[in-house]
Structures are given as structure tokens and as C-alpha cells.
Amino acid sequence: MKNNNKYALSVVAMAMAAVTLPAWATQLPADLAWESNWDEPLFASKEAKRGGTYRSYMRSFPQTLRSVGPDANSGLRQYFMDEAPKLVQRHPTTGKWIPQLATAWAFGDDHKTVYFQLDPKARWSDGEKVTADDYLFMLKYYRSKDIIDPWYNDFFNNHIDDVKKIDDYTIVITAKVAKSDDELLYMMSLPSNGLQPRPAHFFAKVKDENNDGMDDNFVRKFNFKAEPTTGPYYLDKVKKGKSVTFKHVGEDWWGYSNKYYQHRYNVDKIRLRVIRDEDIAKKHFEKGDLDAFRLIQPELWHEKSNTAPYQQGYIHKLWGYNAVVQGAGGLWMNTAKPMLDDINVRKGITYATDYDGLIKNVLRGDYLRKPHGLGTGHGDYDRPDSVPPTFLPEKAVTYFEKAGYTTIGADGIRLNKDGQRLSFAVTYSRPARTPRVAYLKEQAKQAGLELTLNLVDGSSAFKYILEKKHELAYLTMGGGKIPAYWEYLHSVNAKPQTNNHTNFRSPAMDEKIAAYLAEFDTTKKQAISHDIQQMVSDAYVIVPGYMAPFTREAYWRWMKFPTPAMTKDTHYLFSNEGYLTLGTYWIDSDVKKQTKSAMKKKQTFDPVVVVDDTYKP
Known part of the structure; x- marks a missing residue:
């Protein structure tokens, strides 16, 4: 009998130790059917070895060590x-x-309530137990105005009705509106929704004059003070402006009692140095100072990774395909900026943006075009007939002329009757993307549109965009299996420090989003999703960009990983500046010694290129 089916409490007690009939069961609905699932295949390797320091880099030092509040996203x-x-x-x-x-988990009859049986082995990185009280505190934490985070304030006030404690290891979470069982779990597990415990003991002694459970000076006080974590790594050392080091909790990390965590997170430390220039980072990597380096950019994979360390077999390469959700992104137009509030201008920009040519001529045809600005990979939530707009400069001209840009200046850029140039700055965050934006700039000239390049380094770029200072943002966001629309499109978020990067305001869209959030029936919800996607297309606020359904990485031969290397959700194989990843890799210290010795003796190995195309589209 498979234990991922539903059981009555008495059956669960007999069937598996992980869902034992608790003494407090009389306080719960008598007909609860508990679920668990210990039957899925493992994806880590039993050959994994523990130990070593994984060395990587980040392009800029974080502006905060908080995970909520200003600059935390x-x-x-x-x-x-x-x-x-x-x-x-x-x-x-x-x-x-x-x-x-x-x-284990169980669903209430109201389609709003989920009961959770917590793992009593779970511990914070400082050794304290994770209990129901940490989830009660979580609600105070996210509802507090002191965190200065409107998104979380809204979500935990308007989407989560309550969190209750049955006993130390059992909680009840109730949503505001009815949802299918799958959607309830999805909402309560989505990383960005923050439904994770918060260490109540860590915030026990705070200045809380407004009595909302949080320090009145939370943002400043905890700006560079990391909270304890339930994960395998805690922040151990911080050298401001230079590096951060995460240290493993140890062999006794509570997660290793869970079969799905075994043989993962194998390195003792993860050290991230600040190296602002990717070319310099690549040089550090090829000298052996870093353990892995991403080769997503075509020029890196096809041209710049054929040097001596690769040819001599010291450095290996991996091209692994995945099936991850592709988030919203492309070219976001800030409709609050002058000229961009005119839909004819936005239409013109859309047809003057040559993403298809960019993919073919700059990205070597390795990438794919997103069918829609709100992403793809959401199954039936995506419109099946979505087709991205093509590059049609003649069509763009007709819209620009409708907007009043009927004169062509000496430099080929269009002007209106007031002499205002048809010119917009494109904000982006990485020097490696400069050739891509430059290509769009050159192609846009065919329609009399000027795109200027506004490179803002690293995390500062996202801050710049969050504060709505941009005109056009060259940006891709993350995404989940069920698309999120409120944060990107609702009028209430047309303000700084939100993900409404277009500053889009529409009462009709607000009504549609409200209906989407309230809809219980999955088929009807998917139909509303189709409507929202069509409305976004009709508003011309996001030019759909490209997507890379793979990772490409270089790594020193002492870095090891399972076979096959990839799962559907493997964004990256090795940890990097933004991702901890699934942590299935490890360092083979014996191979590292062998490699270092061989390099000194000028001994070489056969070059290695691994291609895992299990999930190739």
C-alpha cells in the first residue's frame, strides 16, 4: 500500500511510523485523512562525499542580510x-x-484549511527546536508594519486568515478563500510567499512599543544580522564588501533524517567572494581559485571555454537541460514615465524590438523565445495560442506616427511636434548582456526608435527598478507552477518597492485578478488566467523575451555530481551567487590532490563535456 494516499487517522497509525496517531487527536476533526509521501525516487547520489569548501563569487555585496523589507528581494x-x-x-x-x-498533512472540509504535523527533529541552526510557536510568530512577523514590506503585509493579511497551534508539533493554517487541495499546498510552499517558520526565540527581546510582535526598528537593526535558519547552511562569516561564508550545520543536521535530504548539501562551507567583473571571475576560476563557473552565455560556451585548462582535462563542462518554469520577463515598460503612458508608443516599441534576431544572431540559436511576457511552463494556466510579437519596424512606425512622432531627425530618430525625441533608456544589470541590448538598440533604429544602454551594476539594478526609476527594464523574474498576477499587475502595486515593474493600472485588470484569486474551480481559474494574459498582451506593457531551458557550467574535475545530473527543476547544478541549488554536488578531495599534482607535473587528462538532454524540449 502506497503511503501517499489518504488514510483515516487509525489507519495511518498502523501503516507508517511517520504519521503516528498522536495523543491530541481528539482535538482535531475526527474524520481527518492524513497524507504523506515517502515513495518518490531519490535524486542525490550515495557516492557523495562530505567535506571541503565550495568557492564561488557574487558580483556585488548584498545591500541587506534580511530576507524581507527594503532591498531584500x-x-x-x-x-x-x-x-x-x-x-x-x-x-x-x-x-x-x-x-x-x-x-504529514490533512485538508479540512472547507477547502481553506490545512493541518500539518511538524517534524519534531527539526532544529534551528542555533540548536533551538522548531515548534508551532515559530509559525504563530511567523504571522506576527509578516503582518507587522515594522518590516516595511507591503507585499508580505498584504499576503498575510488578505490571503492567510489564521495560523493556529494544536500542540507544539501540530499547526493549522487557514486561507482566506477556498482553493483546491493542490493549490492550497502550493500557496503554502511557494518560496516567495514566505510560509516558513520564523525563529520566535531570536526576536524575544526587542523594542516593540506598537505591540505588533516585531522590533520597531527592524529594518535598520537587522539589516546585517542574519536570522537562524532551518536549512543546512547558516551565515558564518561576513566581510562587508568582500565576502560571505556559509557553514554547514553539521552531520547532525535534522534534515538528514528525511530521506529526500540524504546525500545532499555535502560541502562543509560555501564561500562567496565579491568579484564585480565576470571576465575577472572567469580568470579566477581558470586559475583554480573558484570551483565552478556558469557558461550560460553562448560566447562563453562556444568560444571562451576552449582554452588550455579545458583541453588538458583539468576543467570539465556540462550542458544540462531542465523543465523549470520560465518567469515573467523581457522588456518591461514603465507606464508611469513620460511617453510610455501612450499605448501607441508601447505598441511601436513592441514591434521595434527584435528578440528573434537577438536569439539567432547573438545567442547562436541556443535560446528559445518566450510565447508571452508573463512566462511559460504553467501548464493549462498558459494560453495555448500565445505567440510572441515579431520584429516589424514598418508596423512600429505606424504606431509611432499615431502617437505624434512624425518627424525624423538628422540622426534617424523620430521627433514629435515639440521636438521630443523617441528615446528610452534600457536598464540592465550585467555587462555580459551589453551586446544583447546593443543589438536591440541597433535594430530599433530601423523604426526611428532610440534605445540607450543603462547598465546598473548587480543588485543595485533591481533596487533601481523596484524604485520605479527605469523607463524600460531588461529583466526576467522567477516563477512558480501556478502563475502570480497580483504582484505584477494590480493597481495597488503601482508604486515603489513592488514587482509591478510596469506601474500598470487598470480597474478591469484589478477585477480580473480578484476573480482569479477567489476562484476555487481549477478549470475556471485557468480560463481567467488566459484572460489576464490576453489583457497583458493587449496592453503592450511587456515585450516577451527569451528563455534558456538549460544550464551550462564549467567545473574543476574534483567537483562531482549524480548520474543523471539533472532533475526537471535543476536551475543550476552548482551553487552560485543567487542559488543554493539542490545541493547534489560534492568535492572529491582525493581527485583534487591528484589534479593539483598533475598540473605541477604537466600531466594532462582527456577533455570532458557532459550533455544531459533528458529534459530537452
């Missing part, structure tokens, strides 16, 4: 929150729910 938040354990999580290949901080 960038930098190291993946380490602090997004990739920390949830109550439950989808298996990275099968997509089925598996236990993490909760060992």
Missing part, C-alpha cells in the same frame, strides 16, 4: 529563505508533494 535571499525548507515541497522531477518541515 535580491542578493542572498535564495540562501536565507527561498531555498530553505518549507512545510512540504514538490519533488524536483515527479512534481508530487513530499515532506520537509512537515511529515
